Amino acid sequence: MAGRCLRIAAVYFVIAIVLGIVMGITKAFAYASVHAHLNLVGWVSLAIIGLIYRAYPQAAETTMAKWHFWLHNLCLPVMQGCLFLMLFTQIESFVVGAIIGSLGLGVGIVLFACNLWKHVSD
Ligand code: HEM
Ligand code: HEM
Secondary structure: OHHHHHHHHHHHHHHHHHHHHHHHHHOOHHHHHHHHHHHHHHHHHHHHHHHHHHHOHHHOOOHHHHHHHHHHHHHHHHHHHHHHHHHHHOOHHHHHHHHHHHHHHHHHHHHHHHHHHHHOOO
């Protein structure tokens, strides 16, 4: 699980950086939130989570860790993909996808927190 989180985090990093560079060149600053969340929730958070699982392997292979992993990596792309499409197409109804994605991501993060409380000791 640790290696999987780190490898996927690196993919978010590349996508977020490409978006940041394109935003900078084209002055399309409206997409800053997509860039910020792909960087911070995709790259930074997932990389930290991967390192936590390496430090505490007893937390890495639990059912809660698996649920968190899938909710995080299905819902973050849905959330930020829909936000991107909403900004790109100006079609407001994409916000529904962003809301659903953010709720799923939130549930995943609560599971991650519960997992750490249950399986990481002093
Ligand atoms: C080649 C690397 C990067 C480029 C070209 C880039 C470019 C940009 C641009 C153009 C903006 C919009 C600025 C604005 O709205 O005034 C932005 C915002 C932001 N970037 Fe990056 N970025 C890069 C790397 C990163 C990294 C590595 C992170 C975090 C780990 C990051 C986090 C953020 C955040 C949080 C914002 C939003 C700031 C705000 O709302 O005030 N960026 N970036
Ligand atoms: C379900 C999870 C999350 C939701 C629904 C969410 C939602 C939002 C919203 C609505 C904004 C304002 C966007 C704007 O002004 O255009 C925002 C900004 C921001 N969020 Fe989040 N957020 C989430 C998780 C996170 C996490 C985990 C981090 C950091 C690790 C983070 C970092 C930021 C930053 C740095 C900004 C300001 C940058 C910008 O968007 O211009 N967010 N977030």
